[in-house]
Amino acid sequence: MAYAHFERLSALDTVFLDIEDRNTHMHVGAVSLFDAPPLLGADGLVDMDRIRRVIQVGLHRVPRYQQRLAYVPLFGSPVWVDDEHFNLSYHLRHVSLPRPGDERLLKRLTGRIMSQQLDRGKPLWELWVVEGVEGNRVALITKAHHCMIDGVGSVELSSALMRATPDIERRLDNPPHWLPRPAPTPFELVLSEIGRRAGEPLGMLRAAGRALTNPGTSLRAARDAVIGVEEAVSAGLHPTSATPLNVPIGPHRRFDWLEMDLAAVKEVKQRLGGTINDVVLAVVAGALGRFLHARGLNLKGIDFRAMLPVSVRDENERESMGNRVTMMVTPLPLDERAPRQRLQRVIDATGALKRSHQALGVKTLEEVGDSTFTTLFSAFVRLAAVTHPYNIVVTNVPGPQFQSYFLGAPMRAVYPLVPLYTNQALGIALFSYNGRLFWGFNADWDALPDLHELADATSTEFNLLRDAAAAISIGTATKPLRTPRRKRTPARGSFGASIARAERV
8 A cells, every 4th residue: 555645845945936926936947058969869850759758767866856745734834745646748848049149049948937937736837848949959948937946956966967987777677667656644734733833842852851961062052053143143133235126026037147267266266265166256246347337327435235045054964955044144345346355355254154043043043944934934934025135136156077878978168047036037047067167147138128237247257356366466476367258169178077066155
């Protein structure tokens, strides 16, 4: 006899469902570009049957993509259950760009795809295969709800489909069949929820007992958690300056991208100090300052802040689904025009952030929500939506630093996408892969018709920071730093490098 199966969503996963509406879409995504020949059939068209089979093999390794949402009666709590009607044909889409199939058309298509909400009655993901891309390339556009995965989790997911060699998956001729486990009845869901809530006092008593066995350590941890919650709530109560980026948004999206040489970014870090994320934030601050100044915004004394998702996954959670992140907020010096001084101000700000307990406070609120009621953490997030404690989200996810392949086709580029929140018309996501740093700019269609100018400003500001770094003598000969390019440059590298770890802010 098969037993009913379900999994409860965490407090943070539930929040991504709660805050979604017709204008605020909570899905993450990416555009990946591949050399077309290995993906084509004898007729010269994309071989969708082979792609379907390799995805079936990959889905067997990540069953969340064959699960749908269900809700506990009376309580309304969401849970994951196996989708007994799962049909890959619904989630796998196939389109072709009209000639010439240039990047402008691909960006426009991506924006249109990301402008549509996912159907909550089905597993919350889509994968679009786009042929006819200029340069004899094929694009894969992925889209998954944020309640399923975070940025680092999506990197681990890609390992189910990608390979480190061009060898083809041997199991493609006989992909595994989907055997859904029975979904629980409404009565079973209610009974389980009542039992979970009834057991919360006992869990608190056990935690108290553990604290008594090591009171010194427990008191310090409790003190740090209280300080962290105070810092997190305090940060959420102080609004930022109003900017053209912080306006009510609609459902439609624009998408643009940029590519940089990761070695050049590291060279700037080595010469001027800080981390890769510090360099990224300094470039973002410079580009936004340039962009908003051109729009007539007075930058003097502006209080502009970025929210930085930080992964808290450990080795045991590398392949787990859901979100394992906390959030930190840091100021960005948009009013500083000197590149080196701007980077130093960013380093000072992120250094103070690391010494604070802000991330611990947000993590504590999440954990309290998980162990009690998710409405507590939802209320904290909704408070942030009303008070506007940050102007923009900037997220940087590490990927493999070696060439990866999909059905033997080398992946040449991958541009990530972070969702937009209420009254935030721009989000910036970065992904490092095979010696390159890929930027994805997601924006509201109406608020940022000139999004391409921000991408250009980002390239300009990195060049200025690179030049400032090149002028610093470090006593040893160094190779000249290279300029980031908007156009596609094939990524090169050898297999054998380890997958990069997330660099904390």
